[in-house]
Amino acid sequence: MTEPNPQPGTPVRTLPDPAAPGPAGPGDRPPPARFAYDAHTWKEIAHLLTNLPAALVGFVYTVTVLSVGAGLTVTVIGLPLLALGLLGARQLGRLERARARAMLGVRVEEPSPLPWRGSGGFWPGLWQGVKDPVGWRTFLFMLIRLPWGILTFVVALTGLFVLWPVLAFVVRALADVDRALVRGLLSPSDELERRIAELESDRGVVVDAAAADLRRIERDLHDGAQARLVNLAMGLGLAKEKLLEDPDAAASMVEEAHGEVKLALQELRDLARGIHPAVLTDRGLDAALSSVASRCTVPVRVTVDLAERPAPAIEGIAYFTVSELLQNVSKHSRARSAAVEVWRSEDRLFLQVSDDGRAGEPGRRHGYAGLADRLGAVDGLFVVDSPEGGPTTVTAELPWRDRSGTAAGSAPGKGASARARR
Template sequence: MHLVTGAVVGLFGGTAIFALVLLGVGGFVTVVLPIVAAGTLLVVSAGLTVVQRSRHTAFLGATWPEGPFAQPVTFAPRALLALVRSPRTWRQLSYHLIAGCYGLLAASIAIAAWTMGPAMIFAPLLGRDTGLELRHWILCGMGIVLTIAAPWITQGLAALDGLLARVLLGTSRTEALELRVSDLAASRTSTVDAADAERRRIERDLHDGAQQRLTSLAMNLGIARATLDDLPEGGARAIAEAHEEAKQVLTDLRDLVRGLHPAVLEDRGLDAALSAVAARSPIPVRLRVDMDRRVARDVEAVAYFVVSEALTNVARHSEAEHAAVEVDLEDGELRLRIADDGRGGADSKGGTGLQGLSDRVRSVDGSFRVTSPLGGPTVIEVELPCAS
């Protein structure tokens, strides 16, 4: 059945494609006719590809990757030009043209093997003429051999057809790698989005739960500290220490919540969020942000955390007196430059968090470079791709 259906589909498809090619070439003196013929040719080819793939799956158990051959065909000149330039388009057309001839030939051979072989076995019964008796027995022997070989002949022809289909209707190694990269990119984007959503949930829970209760506790301790004058010295000291500890824990929790996902970044954008980071820095920071629009949320988050962590590293490790942050959005890239006048010698393996920053940047296909000679200065340069 595989070869018989292949003959029918191949003959129809090959004839249709050949006719459309002749129509397009014959009407080349016009402008519209070749475009219509080319569009129709691609539509017919795509439909035949679906039919042929289904046939190979049904009879031979072939499997096909998702992706390129499922793309819709439009009659827009630019889209048609892109399809014409695609190697897979020509592979499809090649298979359908080959199938028009091979399918009919293979089906004819298979049918002949299954019908003529058994018929030739009965050749000795056709006559008793002694002059023809030997020839009849030879035909009988050939019929037996042909009947026995018919399954192998059919399988061989079908296997050859399957090989042609895998090569011409399947995906090349390059296309398979492109599909794999696309799948990995989609998976990574999903993972980043899930992590961002989880950070938001934790930030919301901490802000609405633990932070509110700690605020209430600190206020109550402050009221007790201010109003209870008749406590023993030890009791008053314990309340004062508890009050100070509660305020410190509340400050730490606010910093943690801000670090998970700052509300100002969501509400007012990267410029305002980085201004807040620079204002909190224990060393003076000169900030310049040149952006004419907001970028994708995940890119904004990466840029914010890179600058925030880099300034934290400057304050903790560099012994710098000044730092500068420059942010520019141009040519579809968000470019960050963080520099300080510290002692230098920053190393991504030295426990300063630079490897973590590099990992964050790579999560959005960005580039991360550190220049930090001994004696300084230290310069971090980051480029984050942004869709326009």
């Protein structure tokens, strides 16, 4: 399930599916084994007998992928084949979990999907797939299962004619080992592994965003202020040559150079504001966002309800997020008015930008995707509520950190959760 009315192509928070299998608990344990054969015992016998064919398929697949992938690592196609093989191993693990759930009553959560980041490029995504811990644990499970599958198949098959009086107890012991293997190797990665994978993926997004910002600054300097300064130097050189011959012409050229200086200074101020505005450093989000709102093409109401300022990094991300959202409002929304609200609830900083314009413009969708990636890289959340025809409300959520750099606990604020406001 997802939040209502998501903008197409925009990441939103995914809520747990109540129909999905939950974590293992007391309900997973079968009733005690008895001399009398019941449904649980027959299911366990069926599981042990099907272990061998399932183990053969998994073993052959694992050995083939590992041998071919490792053998071709010196070529371009080796790592992609290995990544695809690990992705296929995830599907085999899904089948094994379903089989254990149906026959052994083992309920194991499905692992989270790999945190792919489309803007990270091909090679970071490929490396993420090659390091997939879920796939590698599934490979280990398949390798272990072949000798174990042979043993359980032989014991269960021969036990039907030899060990009949005590077979239920033998089957239960073997099935318990299977349950331990499934829980130990086919359960989701622990929180640390998931967190590491997400952080590694997010690091690529941050690096790409920083590189894009540096290219933008370089381009703006080269095409703007630098070009004007070059023209200024040439104009002053010509004015110097004409100073004695034609003072009036020299004075006119100096006047033009003076105008070029003013334009170059203005462009440098705009560029500096785009890197980190002085008003944000000196006076905080309230004044900085009010300055941004004053440059918007539609009237914007700004409400900042913060008892204290967040850490400079969080403050900067909040500023540029609102700034880009208001640029989208100016360029694409055709709105008559907009509003910006900023507040803190416990250890999160919330930003909400709303307008009464049209929804679904292609330019707005593109900007949303980039913002969602950047916020996700710092443990943020980005949610769009944009029904057909408008209005549009964008809510961004960031972790709150004090200016000392430490995470904070609860604090007074509006107190309304983002879910309620969405």
